[in-house]
Amino acid sequence: SYELTQPLSVSVALGQTARITCGGNNIGSKTVHWYQQRPGRAPVLVIYKNYNRPSGIPERFSGSNSGNTATLTISSAQAGDEADYHCQVWDISSAWVFGGGTKLTVL
């Protein structure tokens, strides 16, 4: 079965750029989606189809996907961005696959 690997935690200084990676075998050939989950809250879709932002998601959130790594980039990180971030892919053979999640801390 297909697996996605995320770092357990990432720290970023207030106002700086955070990058959260999602690793998988030839993940660049797949379509990656990202969810933000604040403590005690439901997940929220922040990036779909590798780099698209749903309405209401700030332009500070962007995504890329190439080779064996997909990346969620959060520019000008704010205190409100502290959350767990989960990557996800779907394909006909593996169905729904989520990464283990990354806890983002804004210092």
Place this chain on the structure above:
Amino acid sequence: EVHLVESGGGLVQPGGSLGLSCTASGFIFSNYAMSWVRRAPGKGLEWVSAISGSGGDTYYPDSVKGRFSISRDNSQNILYLQMNSLRAEDTAVYYCAKEVYDSGSLFLDYWGQGTLVTVSS
């Protein structure tokens, strides 16, 4: 505005059963496939079941196949998850979510607030 509201969580003994519901509003429920996703304490998200818009097709990962059953009532806009033979490792917050199919990929654009299921003696 899309709203998904889960209910039915609680404390159940190992080997017991529990049924969850998810009431949907703000979109044409029967037009969309739906999923249940859970998050166990200290773990990441795990998909546990999906159902087509008509209800005719259902899908499960091996971890719950044969124990969990997903269904829907399109006349009432309600999604269900019946969980049998529950184990301690099924302890989690359970979310219902609305699926989107786009260009050969599936993702979840709206989620409910979740309901906690605790399996313990």
